[in-house]
Amino acid sequence: MDKYNQEHIERKLLYNEIMEMKGNVRVFCRCRPLSSEEVSKGHTCSFHFDPSKNRKLQIIASDASRKQFKFDHVFPPQANQETVFAETLLIVRSVLDGYNACIFAYGQTGTGKTFTIEGTEETRGVYYRTLEDLFKISTNRSSTMQYQFYVSMLEVYNENIRDLLNSKLDIKQTSEGKQEILGLTLAQAYNTDEVWELLETGKRNRSVGSTSVNELSSRSHCLLRVTVMRENLINGTQTKSHLWLVDLAGSKRIGKTEAKGERLKESQFINRSLSALGDVIAAFASKNQHIPYQN
Numbered sequence: 462m463d464k465y466n467q468e469h470i471e472r473k474l475l476y477n478e479i480m481e482m483k484g485n486v487r488v489f490c491r492c493r494p495l496s497s498e499e500v501s502k503g504h505t506c507s508f509h510f511d512p513s514k515n516r517k518l519q520i521i522a523s524d525a526s527r528k529q530f531k532f533d534h535v536f537p538p539q540a541n542q543e544t545v546f547a548e549t550l551l552i553v554r555s556v557l558d559g560y561n562a563c564i565f566a567y568g569q570t571g572t573g574k575t576f577t578i579e580g581t582e583e584t585r586g587v588y589y590r591t592l593e594d595l596f597k598i599s600t601n602r603s604s605t606m607q608y609q610f611y612v613s614m615l616e617v618y619n620e621n622i623r624d625l626l627n628s629k630l631d632i633k634q635t636s637e638g639k640q641e642i643l644g645l646t647l648a649q650a651y652n653t654d655e656v657w658e659l660l661e662t663g664k665r666n667r668s669v670g671s672t673s674v675n676e677l678s679s680r681s682h683c684l685l686r687v688t689v690m691r692e693n694l695i696n697g698t699q700t701k702s703h704l705w706l707v708d709l710a711g712s713k714r715i716g717k718t719e720a721k722g723e724r725l726k727e728s729q730f731i732n733r734s735l736s737a738l739g740d741v742i743a744a745f746a747s748k749n750q751h752i753p754y755q756n
């Protein structure tokens with residue numbers, strides 16, 4: 462067996478072992494720092510984090526009592542984009558070995574989902590770092606594997622899906638029972654600059670609104686799909702896999718946002734879809750026979 466195939470098999474075995482040990486649904490918690498506005502209003506941090514127990518987070522209630530929550534990993538406010546991305550690296554890279562994977566950012570409005578997933582030009586988030594890493598590894602493997610990358614971007618706004626890189630879309634069930642999005646643009650990307658351009662185009666096409674909770678709140682779920690086509694140049698095998706990177710709209714306690722009319726309708730749609738997503742993940746995590754994907 463050649464050196465590459467040996468390495469490939471070892472990597473797959475290691476990946477399977479880790480997935481078995483850690484489970485195939487993993488939950489990280491990232492706590493953002495207080496904003497300057499919160500500091501100026503005299504707010505203080507409402508949780509306690511012990512660096513020696515990076516899987517536990519204590520929430521301090523107004524009566525000073527504490528409630529403890531367990532995660533696969535907790536990132537304190539000082540954790541930077543690189544540290545957060547490093548924890549997802551194994552999942553991201555698995556797409557190069559033919560696995561499908563999905564990363565969601567879930568949380569209340571203003572908690573840092575878009576910051577984590579998208580980031581800014583100075584502090585790039587998961588989208589950019591993912592593609593940067595995939596391009597880098599594909600170059601390293603170029604003597605034995607040929608990779609092609611395609612990027613698609615869509616949003617779910619009031620339960621309608623929109624292609625952020627092009628036109629109208631429809632979801633259909635395939636003969637194997639999978640949900641497929643018909644007509645979704647697949648934009649081939651050769652480097653990170655091209656990906657950044659595509660992300661910018663997609664971002665400009667998003668539906669945004671503002672609530673009194675967060676002026677630049679995302680009112681839709683934004684989904685980036687990376688399609689990886691792989692061909693083993695030694696034995697000719699081909700695979701196609703998807704990595705989904707999802708910036709969900711913020712969950713809200715509707716009473717608190719003073720939302721009315723259109724904003725109220727958006728919030729209701731957001732909360733309903735987040736609850737449907739919760740049901741899917743719960744069914745998936747408890748290995749139920751029926752996963753309510755259709756919802």
Ligand SMILES: Nc1ncnc2c1ncn2[C@@H]1O[C@H](COP(=O)(O)OP(=O)(O)OP(=O)(O)O)[C@@H](O)[C@H]1O
Nearest residue numbers: 493494570571572573574575576675678679710711
């Ligand atoms: N880890 C962080 N470090 C510094 N600033 C952060 C961090 N996380 C979030 N912020 C800042 O907090 C603000 C809110 O973050 P962001 O817009 O990402 O929240 P969100 O969860 O996506 O909100 P929404 O659901 O309303 O879209 C932004 O100004 C963002 O730059």
